[in-house]
Amino acid sequence: MTQTRHPDPGLPAALRRNWPAIVFLSPAAIVLLVFMAIPMANSIVLSFQSWNGMSAPVWVGLRNYRALFGDRLFLIALGNTAYFTIVTVILQTTLPLLVACLLNAGIRGGVLFRTLYFMPVIISLAISGLLWAMIYEPNFGVLNEFLRSIGLGGLTQLWLADRRTVMPSIIAVSIWQSLGFYLVIYYAAMQNIPGELYDAAKIDSANALQRLWHVTVPMLRPVIVLVVVLNTINGIKVFDQIWVMTAGGPNHASDTLGTYLYSTSFGAMGSSNPQLGYATSIAIVILVLSFILSIVQIRLGRRQEIEY
């Protein structure tokens, strides 16, 4: 607070001067140390060990990590995670942006639409997963019922039980659930774009699409980067909705890093062979991937000044 008033007075004086700050910060420091830093450090150590949760852990160096790349199920999970992440990043960045543009086109009732679109956001991923599992149910689920009732019975699917349709079905739920959230973020940011820019573009006879591409998108660049980052992180760690709907099935067709980690550790708990060290190395892969990708995206988006 008064740093400029004195020349550096040495550590004890600095402590004396900043003691309110130290008192205020210590609860947070303790919480973050005990409930985040130490577990995180333990995770890193555990990922270099082999451990069934009962007997003493054995140090195995990089063996868990090396084993990952020879593990067919891990590679399937990695592929599915990439699939889920890429598709949701693309669709959940663009669709809410387009809908926000429609809402921003000076129509009436925008608030009503926005509120209704937002309702799925409030619902937990687990509950929406349970709800959609009922909708997708092949025999009496409402989706197949609907297709049959309009004479498109040929299009009915075993949505969550068929390896070809399971990932798209889960992705559709993700889009349904998150549309309102990203929409609200985009919409709020659009309110800060000066109207003169659009007027100028109109004078240059730019059509709606051109205005979107040449005015809205550049002005929203920092927000778009943010949405891409959030979507990437959520994609890499996706777990709840998949675990609830399919637990990674059928035959691993919807296994992701999150669900594979879970079934390697807790899903198999009590059964033959919980592999906690191995599962933790998957957790570290999730952490490293989401960390690297978010840094890359933030860097790429930094051509304009962004403050986080």
Next chain:
Amino acid sequence: MNAISHYHASARTFDIPRVQVLLIFSRTLIYVTLILIMIVQAFPLVWMILTSIKNQREVFSSFLPTQIDLSNFQRIWNAIDLPRHLINSLYVTSLTVIIVVIVATLAGYVFARFHFRGKDALFYLFIGAMMIPGQAILIPMFQFLKSIGLLNTLTGLSFSYLGGAVAFSIFLMRSFFMSLPRELGDAGRIDGCGEFGVFWYVYLPLARPGVATVVIIQSMGIWNEFMFSNTFISSPGSKTIQAALFQAVGRYATDYAALSSGLILALIPIVTIYLVLQKQFVEGLTAGALKG
């Protein structure tokens, strides 16, 4: 080709009507699109509500119920002891949120209003926890709770949320305190307040909207959490509402009416909070996302 250029020529002659026609056309298109999206967004929820009030014969046979049957709510309420799980969730959520608000308000205030060497580095170290996904600490947290005897307890579950929740809330509270004028604190100091007095009497009363934002966002996040609650709680009676419904699906797989009623009952508390504090919630989300 000819027809098209002819159309353009004639359209240019009647420029004003053409613009109006285009405007009405595009307006209609926008509304139709928005309504279609609305149907897609609302349908699952409407279907869930309708299913919850159908009698069991109608569940799979008709879309609209012929009469309202509320016995499904009663059935699921008793079958999985729903009140107990709602109270469990309520306990976990309130305990976490109370601790988070106290801890994060103090820390957020320091990061917004104090100056000392290494502050920025410390801030990024603190909120770095936002980047860590739950999976990365799932197994050590399980072992840690076990070692301190809090595994399979609601208090232990609540503690497991603290790290992530505190990090994000510090971030929000810092932005909020930074938005308050600095002069207020100086005025307080001139009036003889110490650093604690300035915080307690000047800034804290003004921080209520910020605190409300933290309360709403964290309540929603913790009420809705599934992975930790499904992992750290094994005894059936201690499960949170999310985990309890997940368990119930196995037993009531085909009783859609009862399951839908259960989902609705689990949603009521959080939807109520949302509807009451909706403006604050959306502002908080966008502030967290946009201003930082």
